[in-house]
Amino acid sequence: MKDHVVVLTGGVGGAKFVLGLAQLMAPSSLTAIVNVGDDFRHFGLHVSPDIDTLLYTLSGKANAVQGWGREGESWSFMQQVRSLGGEDWFALGDGDLALHVLRSERLQRGHSLSRITADFASGWGIKLSVLPASDQLVSTVVETDEGPLDFQHYFVARRCEPRVHAVRFDGADRALPAPGVLEAIGNSKARAIFIAPSNPYLSIDPILAVPGIREALSSAHAPVVAISPVVGGKAVKGPTAKLMMELGLPITPATIAAHYAPLLDGLLKDERDPDSPLGVPYVSADTLMLSLHDRIRVASAALDLADRLV
Ligand code: FO1
Numbered sequence: 001m002k003d004h005v006v007v008l009t010g011g012v013g014g015a016k017f018v019l020g021l022a023q024l025m026a027p028s029s030l031t032a033i034v035n036v037g038d039d040f041r042h043f044g045l046h047v048s049p050d051i052d053t054l055l056y057t058l059s060g061k062a063n064a065v066q067g068w069g070r071e072g073e074s075w076s077f078m079q080q081v082r083s084l085g086g087e088d089w090f091a092l093g094d095g096d097l098a099l100h101v102l103r104s105e106r107l108q109r110g111h112s113l114s115r116i117t118a119d120f121a122s123g124w125g126i127k128l129s130v131l132p133a134s135d136q137l138v139s140t141v142v143e144t145d146e147g148p149l150d151f152q153h154y155f156v157a158r159r160c161e162p163r164v165h166a167v168r169f170d171g172a173d174r175a176l177p178a179p180g181v182l183e184a185i186g187n188s189k190a191r192a193i194f195i196a197p198s199n200p201y202l203s204i205d206p207i208l209a210v211p212g213i214r215e216a217l218s219s220a221h222a223p224v225v226a227i228s229p230v231v232g233g234k235a236v237k238g239p240t241a242k243l244m245m246e247l248g249l250p251i252t253p254a255t256i257a258a259h260y261a262p263l264l265d266g267l268l269k270d271e272r273d274p275d276s277p278l279g280v281p282y283v284s285a286d287t288l289m290l291s292l293h294d295r296i297r298v299a300s301a302a303l304d305l306a307d308r309l310v
Pocket of ligand 1: 010011038048053091092155
């Protein structure tokens with residue numbers, strides 16, 4: 001039985017979808033390839049937000065309301081940073097700091113991000129594979145009407161307000177897929193390769209920008225299925241819809257299908273959105289993920305679609 005599933009994921013929406021899949025599958029048959037374009041150096045520490053969001057989500061530590069960071073976090077570090085006049089626009093919780101300190105210390109010793117991430121995952125009892133898209137730096141930069149902004153300054157400091165006309169990924173041309181990434185995508189026994197309902201422009205494109213990954217997806221044996229992040233003409237969270245407007249794109253599943261077009265074998269769209277010709281086989285479902293049950297429903301619908309495409 002082909003049972004291995006690969007998910008390209010970033011951000012909160014992607015983590016929810018992976019959690020849904022993780023309830024339906026043996027963890028040993030699930031590989032998450034995670035965006036590193038949000039990664040960010042702050043106070044000399046290497047912060048990997050999309051990796052950390054997924055680790056928190058899969059280990060039951062995530063702050064579900066906030067979307068990022070930990071449940072029950074304390075903030076004495078940030079209070080003291082403020083008391084000393086340090087930058088406080090990017091909030092680093094006391095528990096969250098442990099990841100950044102240990103990750104930074106090991107990176108400085110020459111350990112790879114993928115090895116560090118694998119150790120963190122197993123340390124928290126996470127059995128599925130959590131792979132950074134690359135062990136090299138790929139930095140998402142949004143070109144705005146106020147000039148170029150790195151992702152965290154755009155997303156957090158400026159709360160996504162500046163108008164975006166382009167997104168680029170500095171370092172992508174020199175980056176390599178992390179160990180295991182191409183093997184997972186090219187796995188002939190794979191059942192499905194999912195593009196999670198993440199922000200296509202800010203969370204998935206930085207993964208596709210890593211040389212070799214797009215090509216691997218094009219020649220993959222397994223069906224490639226995207227889950228549309230659009231729900232009822234809006235994006236559930238984050239700047240996806242605003243970005244689509246600023247890029248002059250309609251906020252519809254057709255835009256998502258066109259964005260990934262040559263790679264896609266199927267699309268799971270929300271039932272609230274139009275069935276306009278998508279140019280790819282699709283299924284409609286309720287893809288709004290508020291509860292764990294919702295996450296399982298969406299993951300199950302995605303698996304069914306992939307199985308039917310084989
Ligand atoms: N998002 C915010 O909106 N405000 C923050 O202060 C903030 C701090 C932060 C610290 C660590 C971390 O891993 C993520 C953090 N995020 C914060 C979320 C971050 O901007 C992510 O890039 C988004 O979740 C999008 O993926």
